[in-house]
Amino acid sequence: MNKEVCRRILIILAALISTGYLLMLGWYNTLSLDDYGFVVDTSNVSPWQWAYHMYMTWQGRFSTFLVNGCLFILFGHSSTLFPLTVLHLLLGYGVLYLYARDVLHIKDVTNRIAITVLITNIAIMSVFEISTFYWLCCAGYFLEIYATLLLFYVIYIAKWKEWINAIAAILCALYISGSAENYTPLVLMVLGLLWLRDVVRDSRLLSFKEAFCKHWLAFTVCAILGIGFIAMIVAPGNKVRMQNGEDMVGFMHDFNFVLFVKKTIIANVIFDIRLISRGIYWLGLLPIFMYVGKMLRDNEVVIVLDKVGKRILIATILLAVFIFIAVTACVYGTGYYPPLRSMSYISFAMAAYLCYVGCLLGYRIAENKSRLVTALVICSFVGWSIFAVCEIAREYPEVKRYHEFICARNALVQHEAGNGRTELLYIDEYEAPQWKNTYSYLRTAINKCVGSKKVVEEIYFPYMISNIDKTNPDDFRNKGLQEYYNADFKILEK
Numbered sequence: 001m002n003k004e005v006c007r008r009i010l011i012i013l014a015a016l017i018s019t020g021y022l023l024m025l026g027w028y029n030t031l032s033l034d035d036y037g038f039v040v041d042t043s044n045v046s047p048w049q050w051a052y053h054m055y056m057t058w059q060g061r062f063s064t065f066l067v068n069g070c071l072f073i074l075f076g077h078s079s080t081l082f083p084l085t086v087l088h089l090l091l092g093y094g095v096l097y098l099y100a101r102d103v104l105h106i107k108d109v110t111n112r113i114a115i116t117v118l119i120t121n122i123a124i125m126s127v128f129e130i131s132t133f134y135w136l137c138c139a140g141y142f143l144e145i146y147a148t149l150l151l152f153y154v155i156y157i158a159k160w161k162e163w164i165n166a167i168a169a170i171l172c173a174l175y176i177s178g179s180a181e182n183y184t185p186l187v188l189m190v191l192g193l194l195w196l197r198d199v200v201r202d203s204r205l206l207s208f209k210e211a212f213c214k215h216w217l218a219f220t221v222c223a224i225l226g227i228g229f230i231a232m233i234v235a236p237g238n239k240v241r242m243q244n245g246e247d248m249v250g251f252m253h254d255f256n257f258v259l260f261v262k263k264t265i266i267a268n269v270i271f272d273i274r275l276i277s278r279g280i281y282w283l284g285l286l287p288i289f290m291y292v293g294k295m296l297r298d299n300e301v302v303i304v305l306d307k308v309g310k311r312i313l314i315a316t317i318l319l320a321v322f323i324f325i326a327v328t329a330c331v332y333g334t335g336y337y338p339p340l341r342s343m344s345y346i347s348f349a350m351a352a353y354l355c356y357v358g359c360l361l362g363y364r365i366a367e368n369k370s371r372l373v374t375a376l377v378i379c380s381f382v383g384w385s386i387f388a389v390c391e392i393a394r395e396y397p398e399v400k401r402y403h404e405f406i407c408a409r410n411a412l413v414q415h416e417a418g419n420g421r422t423e424l425l426y427i428d429e430y431e432a433p434q435w436k437n438t439y440s441y442l443r444t445a446i447n448k449c450v451g452s453k454k455v456v457e458e459i460y461f462p463y464m465i466s467n468i469d470k471t472n473p474d475d476f477r478n479k480g481l482q483e484y485y486n487a488d489f490k491i492l493e494k
Contacts, residue, residue: 007374010381011114017388018121019089022133024392026085028403029134030410031076037480038137039076042069060235063178063228064140071139079407081134088133088142092120095149102157104292104359107299118384119288119351126281126347128274128340141344144179147172148187149348155191155218166217173221177228182330182342184232188225189325195219264331271327275346284380284387285354291377292355293362294370308360319353405430410485417487425487426494430467468493 031039042050047069054065075084097116106112124133124142132138151172154165176187195218202211212219323346330342362373409427416425469475473482473490482491 003374007378007381008108008110008114010378010385011111011118014381014384014388015114015117015121017385017392018125019117021388021392022089022121022124023082023085024396025130025134025399027080027082028399029081029085030079030403030406031081031136032406033135033137033477034480035072035076035136036484037476038068039072040480040483042072042076047073054237056236058237060232060238061140061178061180062231062235063175064144064180066178067143067175068137068140071136075136079410080403081136084136084139085134088124088139089120091143091146092124093117095146095153096120098153098157099149102153102159104296104355105299106292106295111295115288115292118381119285122281122285122384123347123351126278126350127344128278128347129344132341132344135341138341140179141341144176144183145345145348147175147179148345151176151187151221152191155221156194166220169217169221170224173224174228177225178232180342181229181232181333182326183345184225184229185329186322186326188222188229190322191218191225192222195222260332264328267331268324268327271323271343274340275323275350278347278350281347282350282354284384285351286358286361287373287376287380289355289358290362290365290373291380293359293364294373296359297363308364311360312357315353315356319349322349402430410481413481413487413491414485416489417485421487421489423489424473425489425491427468427491429470429493470494 041053045053047066050069051062051065055062059065071084075081093113093116096119097112100106100112100116106115124130127133132141151169154160154169154172158165158168160168177184195215198215198218199208199211202214206214326343326346330339365373405428409430412427413425468477468481468491470493472478473492478491482489
């Protein structure tokens with residue numbers, strides 16, 4: 001068995017085991033929190049009607065509500081989120097496969113598929129709250145990422161027919177334009193700057209009109225994103241949502257500049273610390289992209305290696321500025337530290353950054369030290385396989401217990417509703433254990449290696465806690481569960 005076959009087996013093994021881990025969590029995750037009420041709301045109206053209702057009475061994310069309305073209809077009556085997990089993974093694999101084929105130029109189809117799957121899995125596993133991936137009403141946080149990746153692929157890489165490119169780009173732009181107030185302007189900013197760069201550059205050889213027409217699609221997409229963002233922030237429902245925040249400094253409240261600056265600095269520091277704390281994931285990704293860089297050299301793909309250090313420095317600065325703007329926008333909109341579920345796209349931004357850096361380093365190092373790159377990537381593939389196996393072994397008993405508890409609780413509510421019960425029903429509370437995952441143990445081990453005595457006590461939940469209120473039977477969670485099973489009684493938690 002030659003070395004290339006061994007590497008291919010390791011890649012496939014790491015991809016399969018990490019996929020199995022994510023699918024296992026999807027199998028044992030269920031509807032939670034807002035999901036029950038939203039499923040009820042969408043059961044008697046069309047997704048269009050529900051999206052309009054939410055736009056007018058809750059929040060401006062019109063495209064997210066429209067797509068989520070369809071998802072509630074498709075998956076809202078399943079006892080497991082396995083189908084949603086499969087959909088998420090297939091969309092991620094499909095979009096990143098296009099980049100692996102047309103940007104990274106991975107010729108071997110088996111390697112291309114395996115590396116695509118592994119990179120996608122690692123990016124998902126590295127998000128700050130993996131429970132977001134298994135929360136039906138938060139599906140939009142990942143769909144917007146896939147739509148953005150496809151959008152940039154269509155505009156700058158795809159060799160499809162022009163009308164196909166236009167339709168695909170406009171559909172992606174329509175979804176992103178109403179996806180999230182903290183996300184749409186970031187895409188608009190990046191795409192707008194790229195469009196401006198291209199027009200200015202081409203204006204040196206062409207007239208401004210010709211340069212503008214050459215990049216008409218990017219401009220059209222920017223216009224759609226801008227209009228959609230305005231539509232989001234002027235939505236009547238925003239007033240209702242914003243009133244739930246007691247300490248918000250956004251555009252709908254009195255703006256205090258000094259307080260805003262103070263909160264921005266603190267929030268960015270906290271977020272950067274949390275980002276660095278995910279460092280093991282980034283260290284595990286880098287050798288994979290270095291291996292891709294080696295394959296680019298082996299496949300005789302030409303990469304200009306002038307000023308590699310300067311390129312990496314510029315990429316690092318751009319990433320830091322992007323993250324700063326992203327966190328600052330959340331501070332302005334929410335009043336303080338951004339909800340981590342809304343920052344899931346940062347993991348994919350980190351993967352893109354590491355792809356650029358890793359390919360440059362791998363391409364350059366492979367010229368004289370090809371064995372070093374090979375050794376690093378083998379260690380990475382073996383490490384990810386072991387990591388995923390440890391996660392499965394550690395988390396399987398807990399997620400299985402969680403699933404059985406929620407199913408038994410829901411079966412009790414359904415049974416009592418079927419028997420015509422009318423008096424108040426008390427149900428048991430799910431006692432989530434305070435536990436650490438494999439990643440936390442690895443971080444503790446690394447701390448010890450560098451002489452630190454700090455122990456990582458990171459509380460980790462591979463599912464969305466689905467408890468309801470203990471005192472108010474009209475709480476949205478209690479009401480959602482009650483209406484989901486068409487019960488004539490109110491529900492409280494013991």
